[in-house]
Amino acid sequence: MAMLWIHAFEQGFAYGIAALGVFLTYRILDFPDLTVDGSFVTGAAIASVLLVQAGFDPFSVLLLAFLAGALAGTMTGLLNTQLGITNLLAGVLMMIMLYSINLRIMGRPNLSLLRVDTATRIVNAAWSPLGVFAILAFVGLLTFAIKFLLDGFLRTELGFALRATGDSESMITAQGVNTKTMKILGLALSNGLVALSGALVAQYSGFADVGMGIGTIVTGLAAVIIGGALIRSQRVGWMTLSVLLGSFVYRAAVILALRYGYVVGFEASDLKMITSLLVILALVVPYIRERRLKKVSAC
Amino acid sequence: MKRFIAGLGVGVLVIGIAIAAVSAPLRIGITKIVEHPALDAVEQGVIDTLTAAGYEEGVDVEYLLASAQGDFGTAMSIAQNYQAQNVDLVVAIATPSAQAAVEVFRGTDVPIIYGAVTDPVGAELVQDATDPSGNENVTGVSDMIPVAAHLQLLQDLSSEIEKIGIVYNPGEANSVVLTEMALAAGPDLGLEIVTATADTTANVPLAAQSLVGRVDAYYVTTDNTVVSAIDSVLAASEEAGVPFLMADPTSLAQATLAAGFDYYEHGLTVGQIVLDVLSGVGTDEIPVTYQPSAQVHLNLDAAARIGFEFPAAVIDQASTVLYGDVIWQRQDP
Numbered sequence: 001m002a003m004l005w006i007h008a009f010e011q012g013f014a015y016g017i018a019a020l021g022v023f024l025t026y027r028i029l030d031f032p033d034l035t036v037d038g039s040f041v042t043g044a045a046i047a048s049v050l051l052v053q054a055g056f057d058p059f060s061v062l063l064l065a066f067l068a069g070a071l072a073g074t075m076t077g078l079l080n081t082q083l084g085i086t087n088l089l090a091g092v093l094m095m096i097m098l099y100s101i102n103l104r105i106m107g108r109p110n111l112s113l114l115r116v117d118t119a120t121r122i123v124n125a126a127w128s129p130l131g132v133f134a135i136l137a138f139v140g141l142l143t144f145a146i147k148f149l150l151d152g153f154l155r156t157e158l159g160f161a162l163r164a165t166g167d168s169e170s171m172i173t174a175q176g177v178n179t180k181t182m183k184i185l186g187l188a189l190s191n192g193l194v195a196l197s198g199a200l201v202a203q204y205s206g207f208a209d210v211g212m213g214i215g216t217i218v219t220g221l222a223a224v225i226i227g228g229a230l231i232r233s234q235r236v237g238w239m240t241l242s243v244l245l246g247s248f249v250y251r252a253a254v255i256l257a258l259r260y261g262y263v264v265g266f267e268a269s270d271l272k273m274i275t276s277l278l279v280i281l282a283l284v285v286p287y288i289r290e291r292r293l294k295k296v297s298a299c
Numbered sequence: 300m301k302r303f304i305a306g307l308g309v310g311v312l313v314i315g316i317a318i319a320a321v322s323a324p325l326r327i328g329i330t331k332i333v334e335h336p337a338l339d340a341v342e343q344g345v346i347d348t349l350t351a352a353g354y355e356e357g358v359d360v361e362y363l364l365a366s367a368q369g370d371f372g373t374a375m376s377i378a379q380n381y382q383a384q385n386v387d388l389v390v391a392i393a394t395p396s397a398q399a400a401v402e403v404f405r406g407t408d409v410p411i412i413y414g415a416v417t418d419p420v421g422a423e424l425v426q427d428a429t430d431p432s433g434n435e436n437v438t439g440v441s442d443m444i445p446v447a448a449h450l451q452l453l454q455d456l457s458s459e460i461e462k463i464g465i466v467y468n469p470g471e472a473n474s475v476v477l478t479e480m481a482l483a484a485g486p487d488l489g490l491e492i493v494t495a496t497a498d499t500t501a502n503v504p505l506a507a508q509s510l511v512g513r514v515d516a517y518y519v520t521t522d523n524t525v526v527s528a529i530d531s532v533l534a535a536s537e538e539a540g541v542p543f544l545m546a547d548p549t550s551l552a553q554a555t556l557a558a559g560f561d562y563y564e565h566g567l568t569v570g571q572i573v574l575d576v577l578s579g580v581g582t583d584e585i586p587v588t589y590q591p592s593a594q595v596h597l598n599l600d601a602a603a604r605i606g607f608e609f610p611a612a613v614i615d616q617a618s619t620v621l622y623g624d625v626i627w628q629r630q631d632p
Contacts, residue, residue: 004380007376007383008376011375011376099498103469103470108475109471109475110395110422110472112422113423114401114402114405114423114424115426201371201372205371205402206401207398207402209371209394211395211470212395214370254372254376255380258365258376258377258380259383268364268365271365271373
């Protein structure tokens with residue numbers, strides 16, 4: 001069982017990077033961006049092709065995947081800010097377009113990484129003194145490094161401008177900030193993180209598949225919402241930490257449902273219901289808490 | 300007396316534990332990527348084969364069943380859960396679930412038996428299809444269908460059939476492999492292959508319609524997306540007045556004719572491999588098994604609607620015929 005918790009943390013962190021990307025658009029920029037379902041695969045595709053066909057090392061492909069994702073995010077941003085397509089539709093269009101692009105990148109729908117040296121496999125061998133914790137240590141270090149970089153960025157002047165764009169667009173425009181540039185920057189950064197996560201997950205799972213991005217937005221939002229219910233803070237460092245925590249709780253819920261679900265009568269086909277109920281719970285608890293507070297203050 | 304009872308109690312306990320240790324049921328984990336009639340049939344076929352061989356569920360064997368419900372991260376979690384629960388054997392249904400299981404159980408001696416995987420070498424589940432010595436803990440059954448034989452069957456229907464239309468989803472690994480095989484085999488048979496792609500079930504009717512008037516026959520492989528909307532392919536073929544060959548006999552009612560195997564049969568074959576492995580044959584001794592399929596199934600009702608008559612040679616091959624909404628089985632003489 002202990003091993004399962006380790007896996008829940010590994011997956012929680014690996015998908016947590018994508019959740020940080022979703023957090024950036026959904027919470028910070030107030031831009032519901034559906035590009036991520038496509039850019040997650042773009043990252044996995046770029047990384048896999050470079051690994052298998054060009055012999056790149058598995059760590060530098062993470063960075064290249066980030067750049068590819070950032071490009072996809074930039075495109076969504078341009079569709080929205082330059083061509084005036086609404087944010088939801090711009091994301092959907094880019095996501096659909098990426099499906100074809102991802103197939104082009106991979107050359108086929110499924111690319112196996114089972115016979116190449118992936119990052120997780122190299123780490124597992126190189127950090128063997130850590131035993132079963134080797135992959136967790138690697139994924140955790142990478143994820144927290146990204147979290148602290150993101151925290152640092154959001155505290156810079158540029159980062160403040162980005163946050164202000166999401167909070168109050170008209171106010172920040174009056175301050176002389178170009179909100180269009182800010183949106184493009186935020187979308188690029190967000191999709192870069194999502195693609196990096198896809199590249200990491202592909203290496204962790206041993207394959208890339210054109211269908212693996214389906215639901216990235218849903219699990220990302222679930223992580224943001226669950227995390228937000230667990231840690232209530234407006235400070236950047238706590239907010240990003242809450243996203244990672246939410247991502248872990250989501251994965252842990254899946255694993256718990258798989259492991260113990262049958263005890264309470266759940267069937268294999270009930271899994272999606274369980275994870276959705278968890279998100280509903282995370283949404284409802286703060287709502288009820290707030291309502292109770294209002295009632296108290298009304299008295 | 301008290302000591303006797305205590306001693307008796309301890310004795311019973313020891314015997315009980317010993318019995319439990321000896322007869323602890325075998326734990327088999329079955330993982331599949333999504334709920335789907337074909338994949339569910341494979342799962343059922345495996346369980347039925349083991350039951351028929353004397354593995355009684357709950358006594359000799361315990362099944363852990365899980366579906367990733369289309370989520371690839373969950374496919375990993377399922378494999379990891381099976382590893383944590385010390386399963387004795389894994390049955391992995393469909394390519395992504397098999398790849399996740401192979402990754403998680405890498406370097407262990409837990410056998411992984413895959414099913415519903417078209418190209419196990421291309422998916423790198425195994426190294427070599429014919430020489431299993433390097434295939435470690437993985438073996439299984441490929442659901443590769445004999446595409447060239449199916450094209451030949453279409454050619455046997457009428458000398459006028461020269462252009463074959465294939466509707467497929469470019470996002471399905473299995474489907475792409477089969478379509479590429481058709482594109483490669485077509486010219487050798489003197490056939491032109493025309494493809495139309497549908498990336499979602501909703502787009503299948505459009506793709507099928509786009510081939511009307513451009514092809515002499517329709518052909519659909521085991522493409523999950525297209526099969527979900529197979530009625531629209533039949534409608535298009537009937538509008539064009541040309542026959543439609545389906546590579547899955549379970550869909551005979553929605554085609555002019557069908558060839559190949561149904562997935563329950565495939566599950567039985569996968570179950571047979573599981574039995575072989577349980578009896579002590581090493582996974583590195585069993586090469587990739589290909590699902591045998593030589594049967595032809597005809598839908599006379601659908602043929603009558605487009606005024607098509609099957610040639611005698613094809614009728615002689617048929618093992619089942621759908622006529623007047625009833626399925627007629629050929630009686631062996």
